[in-house]
Amino acid sequence: MPRRKADYHHGDLRRALLAAGLELLEQEGVAGITTRALARKLGVSHAAPHRHFPDRAALLSELAAIAFERFTAALRTGMDKETRPDRRLAQMGRAYIRFAIDRPAHLRLMFNQEFPSPPPRLQQASQAAYEVLEEGVVAALGPGAPGKRVEAEVFGSWALVHGAAMLWIDGSLRHQLPPRGARAAFLKLSDASIERMIEGLPKQR
Amino acid sequence: MPRRKADYHHGDLRRALLAAGLELLEQEGVAGITTRALARKLGVSHAAPHRHFPDRAALLSELAAIAFERFTAALRTGMDKETRPDRRLAQMGRAYIRFAIDRPAHLRLMFNQEFPSPPPRLQQASQAAYEVLEEGVVAALGPGAPGKRVEAEVFGSWALVHGAAMLWIDGSLRHQLPPRGARAAFLKLSDASIERMIEGLPKQR
DNA sequence: TGTACATCAGTGAACGCGCGTTCACTGATGTAC
DNA sequence: TGTACATCAGTGAACGCGCGTTCACTGATGTAC
Numbered sequence: 001m002p003r004r005k006a007d008y009h010h011g012d013l014r015r016a017l018l019a020a021g022l023e024l025l026e027q028e029g030v031a032g033i034t035t036r037a038l039a040r041k042l043g044v045s046h047a048a049p050h051r052h053f054p055d056r057a058a059l060l061s062e063l064a065a066i067a068f069e070r071f072t073a074a075l076r077t078g079m080d081k082e083t084r085p086d087r088r089l090a091q092m093g094r095a096y097i098r099f100a101i102d103r104p105a106h107l108r109l110m111f112n113q114e115f116p117s118p119p120p121r122l123q124q125a126s127q128a129a130y131e132v133l134e135e136g137v138v139a140a141l142g143p144g145a146p147g148k149r150v151e152a153e154v155f156g157s158w159a160l161v162h163g164a165a166m167l168w169i170d171g172s173l174r175h176q177l178p179p180r181g182a183r184a185a186f187l188k189l190s191d192a193s194i195e196r197m198i199e200g201l202p203k204q205r
Numbered sequence: 206m207p208r209r210k211a212d213y214h215h216g217d218l219r220r221a222l223l224a225a226g227l228e229l230l231e232q233e234g235v236a237g238i239t240t241r242a243l244a245r246k247l248g249v250s251h252a253a254p255h256r257h258f259p260d261r262a263a264l265l266s267e268l269a270a271i272a273f274e275r276f277t278a279a280l281r282t283g284m285d286k287e288t289r290p291d292r293r294l295a296q297m298g299r300a301y302i303r304f305a306i307d308r309p310a311h312l313r314l315m316f317n318q319e320f321p322s323p324p325p326r327l328q329q330a331s332q333a334a335y336e337v338l339e340e341g342v343v344a345a346l347g348p349g350a351p352g353k354r355v356e357a358e359v360f361g362s363w364a365l366v367h368g369a370a371m372l373w374i375d376g377s378l379r380h381q382l383p384p385r386g387a388r389a390a391f392l393k394l395s396d397a398s399i400e401r402m403i404e405g406l407p408k409q410r
Numbered sequence: 411t412g413t414a415c416a417t418c419a420g421t422g423a424a425c426g427c428g429c430g431t432t433c434a435c436t437g438a439t440g441t442a443c
Numbered sequence: 444t445g446t447a448c449a450t451c452a453g454t455g456a457a458c459g460c461g462c463g464t465t466c467a468c469t470g471a472t473g474t475a476c
Contacts, residue, residue, distance in 0.1 A: 045454045111375045156398040163368025170316045193361040200405060250421050
């Protein structure tokens with residue numbers, strides 16, 4: 001039987017750290033993720049995490065990569081509810097918004113963090129998310145669309161859903177939405193904006 | 206002559222703290238604004254700031270309020286370059302983007318910060334910014350527009366410019382823009398998106 | 411005009427906090443013979 | 444199969460860091476008489 005590192009002491013501390021980190025992320029925010037807090041949460045000495053991550057930044061960027069991977073998966077799952085390219089793009093936008101509502105701190109970690117030189121996995125994960133978005137717009141525009149047009153539409157749709165998501169996460173809409181049913185009102189507004197955006201695309205049959 | 210508190214020792218430490226805070230904000234980011242750092246910057250003991258602000262949160266929220274006031278002024282200045290309501294709205298959007306480029310940390314402090322119970326000045330300042338945006342959209346839509354329509358258009362245009370601004374600030378466009386002239390390319394894309402948004406509004410003469 | 415007093419902005423020492431990181435160590439597990 | 448050894452995940456004490464905050468104080472300024 002091949003030797004499995006996972007079987008040494010804790011079992012699989014590295015994996016446990018990442019899982020606990022993603023939980024703690026949504027509970028306490030990015031700043032709440034400290035190597036010591038994670039060690040406490042897992043009942044392990046506070047120096048133990050350093051066996052698996054050289055420093056806190058390495059841990060955070062690994063978490064960000066996983067967050068991006070979850071995000072990309074959510075976008076794909078959303079898209080796959082439909083078959084027509086323009087409807088697929090709309091569903092991707094809806095999935096973007098819903099991910100932001102469900103996992104706000106994930107989005108914050110992904111976008112709002114400074115990673116001076118992101119490790120390959122993070123760079124790849126964020127690039128993959130972008131490519132899903134881009135492919136969705138390209139498909140909705142159809143094969144004839146010129147590159148400049150594609151670029152502009154990718155930018156515009158990304159900015160729209162990202163802005164809506166961020167305004168929600170940051171609570172900036174707090175005073176503009178009804179206190180009861182804020183979430184529902186927000187979803188309605190977002191969905192309507194997405195539909196308007198889709199309508200603005202050139203028709204292609 | 207009326208007694209002026211400003212003339213005691215430092216001169217006007219409260220005002221100086223706010224001014225230094227806004228400078229430090231753009232140099233070091235929100236996390237860099239500590240009472241001790243500000244005291245060092247002003248050549249004053251590290252306990253001195255507490256004479257003017259009960260705690261760090263009070264200082265930060267005051268800075269956020271000033272940031273919002275600058276932001277509102279920038280939006281107004283942008284708008285006032287034009288007279289036609291739809292052009293005024295476009296200029297406001299452009300001003301939003303340019304403010305984000307010029308003072309990214311201001312925007313981060315304004316939107317990205319948690320103020321559990323914002324003091325009146327901050328609440329008023331952020332509300333004022335929103336009202337400028339809302340008025341701009343209302344004017345561009347014309348007097349006949351129903352409330353629901355107005356609400357949807359305010360949301361959509363805010364989300365669009367805010368999203369573009371945030372993507373830029375967070376560096377998320379780094380890999381999608383040319384390394385040379387990224388700023389110019391970003392402005393071009395933003396401006397085009399704003400024009401598309403304006404074109405989507407119902408015509409009114 | 412001069413003096414005694416009150417005010418209060420700024421001082422500097424001190425406290426406790428949680429953090430990241432290092433280090434020699436321990437002991438459980440896997441491996442070689 | 445059994446024993447000696449190597450590996451290395453996790454330990455726990457320790458270090459230094461900057462931070463916010465408190466406190467009795469000092470001394471410059473303004474005010475009252």
